[in-house]
Amino acid sequence: MKPAAAALILCVLLLVVVQLQLGSGQDGDELDIDEVYIVYFGQHSGEKTHYEIEDTHHSYLFSVKDSEEQARASLLYSYKHTINGFAALLTPNQASTLSELEEVVSVFRSYPRKHTMHTTRSWEFVGLDIEELDHDHLMNKPNATSDNHDLLMRARYGNGAIVGLLDNGVWPESKSFSDQQMGPIPNSWKGICQTGQDFESSHCNKKLIGARYYLKGYEQRYGPLNTTIDYRSPRDKDGHGTHTASTVGGQRVAEASALGGFALGTASGGAPLVHLAIYKVCWAIPHQGKEEGNTCFEEDMLAAIDDAIADGVNVLSISIGTSKPTSYEHDGIAIGALHAIKNDIVVACSAGNEGPTSGTSSNNAPWIITVGASSVDRAFTAPLTLGNGITLEGQTVTPYKMEKKMYPLVYAAQVSSNTVPKNATTDGQCLPGSLEPEKVKGKIVMCMRGQGTRVGKGYEVKRAGGVGFILGNSLANGAELTVDAHVLPATALDSESAIQILKYIYATENPTAYIAPAKTILNHKPAPFMAAFSSRGPNPITPDILKPDITAPGLNILAAWSEVSSPTKLEDDARRVKYNILSGTSMSCPHVAAAAALLKVIHPTWSSASIRSALITSAGLTNNKGMFLTDASGHKPADPFQFGSGHFRPTKAADPGLVYDASYTDYLLFLCSNGLTNIDPSFKCPELSPSSNNLNYPSIAISKISNNETVIINRTVTNMGDGKSVYLAKVRSPAGFSVNVSPSTLFFEGIGEKKTFTVTVRPRQGGRKVDYNTQYSFGWLTWSDGVHIVRSPIAVSSSSSA
Incomplete structure (x- = not known):
């Protein structure tokens, strides 16, 4: 018998033996592998001490482990403050045993999440002019009757509010986190400043009032943290956490810019005097000794939220999501x-960066403000001139310049290496190692967006000897131009321009091009438009809750940066910057969190649901050309599954007129209606739970109405505006449906008064237009007293269109 044949037979026999062992049913627990599971019991009663709680959690583990030592060694976290539960190493059989206990709400395996990666202009763009701080005014109480343009003064620039950020830490030396002019740390603050690698207690101040880090889940997966790729402390080595924190509450920093002059201006967070609490839950992923992205584990995040509630934060900003509906x-x-939410903390989360595919939004719970990403009116133009004399407008924040002359131009697919397999999905992508240096040297190379990272494509062109780089948008990306600090002269162009360049290359014997230096342009139009990457609805978990809720600036946002991270995060990029420009719903989420903090100061008695409602119903629907918001193409109208209720307008949210309030009990009833009857063991679901679309939400979503069905939805509004007022309803019905509101007039005698109304939705006979991606049609319900406009989006689909 030939050696190769013998080896093959041996392999087959080994596989058969393994399969027989796995299927034998013997020694099942020995074959089970310990994984991290979260065991959730609901809310603490408040009757036990922290030590008693942990002992109770140990006793549950001892019931499924062989010894008390094993039980104690398996425990990672005991959630002791508000959340009742623990994270521990369990086999699937042990997890299943615990899940069968009556007092256990849920047992679920931990899985890692990635950053959703998911500001000198964005706040001015949405109507907040961050001017010189009036210190004398900070000591006065906010005046809720002032005009809208005084929002920051009324909110004392966020002074007194505490925003907690779950992210990957902070660079405390940034000028954005100076505590000059900061008020005293609120007496309600109970948190700590946790020290660690290169992070001392002195790094906390009246701005950064707290910092913690959580990595037990991370280290259980990857082993001890490699401190060359991340800090074992709240310090940020990546830059993402510093960026989001300074977007929320960074101090005013004059003459801030990225890469030597881009976006030059005064950098500031939306609430520049808010107090910040940092919860580092995301860490660099080790891969062959190199950093490869960031990850965040469920058990670490849950421990951070449990601490944040006990610490006394008012708002949580969480720019973390997942592409997997959960x-x-x-x-x-x-x-x-x-x-x-039970503790009246506003929670803002990023929607994710899985667009433009529908049904991709994450963080879909109705008690969360879910934020999409849109543009601002600033561009970083770097025109591309072709050899035929045509000039196309591209964008970049690349500081490198070319000698002013024409250079040979090639498409990546023409100069790819012969050793790289050719296929339609990788051709033209400039993936690592794909370009042939002999074919690239001295040329400008055009690469297409798609697979791989944008900055990685530019690095591959430089590696192969290219002198310039063009990044062409795919059709899905449209006119959305995400700028990057590439490692060589570069520009990014929209999909129409990319097609034009390809036609020129293939129709010309010796195509040439020149990339002009980039410059910052303000009042760019149209703006805002939706970013193509922004995840969108319908809600993949509960379609009767419209998600995302709102959109905010998330495209090309300038904010503070870690000074040990390059602007591209590429390992071989030696540049270091104090401020950087990033894109993602990670950047839009802290905008809304900052606005929520301002509202918390102005309206300290408002519930978290009222604040969310005020932001949602006051959002805008037009761009700076006076036209309806568009998608990334700049031409096609966007819809509520992209922008929720519209582009956030914090100055309008401060005086919303009416709000749709909701209590913790309302959310439990919503969960009951969706079959989740034991999320809070102290709450007993009624025999007949209300329909989930009857949650008092500031938007309306109805899925799969049958042809002869009538859906009646109940809503209640609370008067937060003038004491005596009259509101009239105006409806724009979704195509193919009729929508009636009863009563259509609401009379209020005083502030705080509530009025209930019904919305009746029926399919109209005959054909109707629907969005071909979502099979939904959209409309609006607006209440107005002549001063306030309280607008709610409506999304409806019929069973016949599914």
Whole structure:
């Protein structure tokens, strides 16, 4: 018998033996592998001490482990403050045994999440002019009757509010985190400044009032943290956490810019005097000794939220999401956020960066403000001139310049290496190692967006000897131009321009091009438009809750940066910057969190649901050309599954007129209606739970109405505006449906008064237009007293269109 044949037979026999062992049913627990599971019991009663709680959690583990030593060694976290549960190493059989206990709400395996990666202009763009701080005014109480343009003064620039950020830490030396002019640390603050690698207690101040880090889940997966790729402390080595924190509450920093002059101006957070609490839950992923992205584990995040609630934060900003739809009882962020809401903490989360595919939004729980990403009116133009004399407008924040002359131009697919397999999905992508240096040297190379990172494509062109780089948008990206600090002269162009360049290359014997230096342009039009990457609805978990809720600036946002991270995060990029420009719903989320903090100061008695409602119903629907918001193409109208209720307008949210309030009990009833009857063991679901679309939400979504069905939805509004007022309803019905509101007039005698109305939705006979991606049509319900406009989006689909 030939050696190769013998080896093959041996392999087959070994596989058969393994399969027989796995299927034998013997020694099942020995074959089970310990994984991290979260065991959730609901809310603490408050009757036990922290030591008693941990002992109770140990006793549950001892019931499924062989010894008390094993039980104690397996425990990672005991959630002791508000959240009742623990994270531990369990086999699937042990997890299943615990899940069968009556007092256990849910048991779910931990899985890692990635950053959703998911500001000198964005705040001015949405109507907040961050001027010189009036210190004398800070000592006065906010005046809720002032005009809208005084929002920052009324909110004392956020002074007194505490925003907690779950991210990957902070660079405390940034000028954005100076505590000059900061007020005293609120007496309600109970948190700590946790020290660690290169992070001392002195790094906390009246701005950064707290810092903690959580990595037990991370280290269980990857082993001890490699401190060459991340700090074992709240310090940020990546830059993402510093960026989001300074967007929320960074101090005013004059003459800030990225890469030597881009976006030059005064950098500031939306609430520049808010207090910040940092919860580092995301860490660099080790890969062959190199950093490869960031990850965040459920058990670490849940521990951080549990601490944040006990610490006394008012708002949580969480720029973390997942592309995998997760039911609420198995979602650590959703569970933690529900406990936060019970303590009247506003929770803002990023929607994710999985667009433009529909049904991709994350953080879909109705007690969370879910934020999409849109543009601002600033561009970084770097025109591309072709050899035929045509000039196309591209964008970049690349500081490198070319000698002013024409250079040979090639498409990546023409100069790819012969050793790289050719296929339609990788041709033209400039993936690592794909370009042939002999074919690239001295040329400008055009690469297409798609697979791989944008900055990685530019690095590959430089590696192969290219002198310039063009990044062409795919059709899905349209006119959305995400700028990057590439490692060589570069520009990014929209999909129409990319097609034009390809036609020129293939129709010309010796194509040439020149990339002009980039410059910052303000009042760019149209703006805002939706970013193509922004995840969108319909809600993949509960379609009767419209998600995302709102959109905010998330495209090309300038904010503070870690000074040990390059602007591209590429390992071989030696540049270091104090401020950087990033894009993602990670950047839009802290904008809304800052606005929520301002509203918390102005209206300290408002519930978290009221603040969310005020932001949602006051959002805008037009761009700076006076036209309806568009998608990334700049031409096609966007819809509520992209922008929710519209582009956030914090100055309008401060005086919304009416709000749709909701209590913790309302959310439990919503969960009951969706079959989740034991999220809070102290609450007993009624025999007949209300329909989930009857949650008092500031938007309306109805899925799969049958042809002869009538859906009646109940809503209640609370008067937060003038004491005596009259509101009239105006409806724009979704195509193919009729919508009636009763009563259509609401009379209010005083502030705080509530009025209930019904919305009746029926399919119209005959054909109707629907969005071909979502099979939904959209409309609007607006209440107005002549001063306030309280607008709610409506999304409806019929069973015949599914």
